[in-house]
Amino acid sequence: MTASIPLAKGFDASKLVFPVGLSVKHDGVPVRIDVIPHEHGMEWATQSRSGEPLPSCDVVVGAFLRSLSEHGISITGPTTFVAEVTHKTFTDFKDVSGVVRRKVPQDDLILNFFDYSNHCDAPWFLRQRILRGILRTVQTDTARMVHQSLCRDEEDLMRQLDVASTRPDAAKIEGYIARSASALFKPGTRHWDYQKVVFDPTVDLRINGFEEAVSEHGVPLGMVGRILADFHGTEIGIGPGKMSHADRKYWWDVCGPIGHIDQPRIATIKYKRDDSYTALRQPTFQHWREDKMEPSYE
Incomplete structure (x- = not known):
């Protein structure tokens, strides 16, 4: 089955095209939210990486999309949001995954947005700019932007990863994600412009x-x-x-x-x-x- 979102390769800094964005890898469930506007409002569908429908996210996704309308943000064509779903209370992946995969709407889920596409082949840095503009207006405790740090070259990336390893919560962080500014939105494929830096024991x-x-x-x-x-x-x-x-x-x-x-x-x-x-x-x-x-x- 073809994955519904872009997939990350393992880490090899020499194969990244700089500059890149560096972010914490949230230990949640990645989801794809497809939104289709029409004259009476909009329809949406949320699915897992493997394409499984996720009705558990209906509450939080519905609240996010209503907030867009309330703040005058219009979606004029087919649009895709990609987010990591975490939970307000649960932090362990097994617990979060269990809630997200339930077949009925769930409360207390959080959308951590990290990608966006209006299917126009825009590079990642431009998609991030648009997504940041949207979230700057409607960001709440259940819909928020994943913070990105700019790395100008490989030396800067390795320095930032080294600093990150000294964070007080470093042991609780699964890893980091590095994305080239030029990366396109390519669901179901792995490319060197999208890498995961995972420090597995x-x-x-x-x-x-x-x-x-x-x-x-x-x-x-x-x-x-x-x-x-x-x-x-x-x-x-x-x-x-x-x-x-x-x-x-x-x-x-x-x-x-x-x-x-x-x-x-x-x-x-x-x-x-x-x-x-x-x-x-x-x-x-x-x-x-x-x-x-x-x-x-x-």
């Missing part, structure tokens, strides 16, 4: 075995699909992450239908920091640790 876990990958139609693919690891005495599933295609074939051939390794090995696993998870959030394989025999959780 890692652990070294004992790998016990594998489960076979299957196609979307349930056909076995003869390769590793999920990695089975021990986490404090509980077996958890790990995404294949950086395990190469050849290695995924090799390890499934070695383990076969049994799915377990004769001699458990240690591997480095990356995950997203989230204290609301009893295990690990979005764990993925990074590499084997041939130098280690015991797991470590720090």
